[in-house]
Amino acid sequence: MERRLTFAVVDVGNTSTAVGLWRNGRVTRTAHLDGGFAEASAAVDSLMASARVDAIAYVSVVPKADARWRRFAKERGVELRAVTHAAAARLMPIDYPKPETIGADRLADAVGAVSRYGAPVIVMDFGTALTAAVVTGDGVWRGGVIAPGFPLMRDYLFERTAKLPRMELGRGGVPRIGRSTEEAMRFGAIVGYRGMVREIAATLRRNFAEDFRLVATGGFARWALAGSGMDVTIDPTLTLHGAGLICANSL
Helix, strand or coil: CCCCCEEEEEEECCCCEEEEEEECCEEEEEEEECCCHHHHHHHHHHHHHHCCCCEEEEEECCHHHHHHHHHHHHHCCCCEEECCHHHHCCCCCECCCCHHHCCHHHHHHHHHHHHHHCCCEEEEEECCEEEEEEECCCCCEEEEEEEECHHHHHHHHHHHCCCCCCCCCCCCCCCCCCCCHHHHHHHHHHHHHHHHHHHHHHHHHHHHCCCCEEEEECCCHHHHHCCCCCCCEECCCHHHHHHHHHHHHHC
16 A cells, blocks of 8 residues: 655745645645744644654745755755745646746645646735736646735835834724724725735736636735635635645655
8 A cells, every 4th residue: 555645844935934734635734833933843843743754845935944944854854845846847837938937835826726626727825925826727837926915015004104003914804994094004905905806817817718716825815805705715725735746746
């Protein structure tokens, strides 16, 4: 009987790090951590203490973090398998002029989405930036979209205005109307983002003449889209799932 593959999966973003345990396509034991490397590495140590892992499947958009995670893996005697365009292309053809410039998270999102939902699909990742990965009905990566995310918008408003506070992200729904500065900012952020998501999806559907399924992931996806009435699937483990698939196919 073939042994089941098991990976500790690490997704290093600009705002937070997500970790989880990937076993033959199923993602469990997930955590999203804001405390930096020390907290994230402790979480991975805990995962590795509970299961024998074949490798660490690694996604990063923060190059300065890579050496530390490579050292972490080496010290524990386990291979670190980074998501790259070459590894992703084994599962998903990539039609892009410079595929080496595609973010590892966007590649993992796309591979994970095609695996779970099929193609054509648009994956929107709500992190520090709002990104979209586009896979057409023939299963080919065609490109994507990058726009400012909630943290960038919040920080810009705080830094460039004299009286606006640093809005708390991820809490509170859309008010009927802003009756305080905080409510006015939250209304603008959430409703504005929903409009941006709708327009991006509508334009891509027109451009490719395909009825893309819309999938959302990332730390702010549920907060942004809850109650919006949009036809969108929210999948919080999508990036970790895609990273595990890419790692499994590259061993």
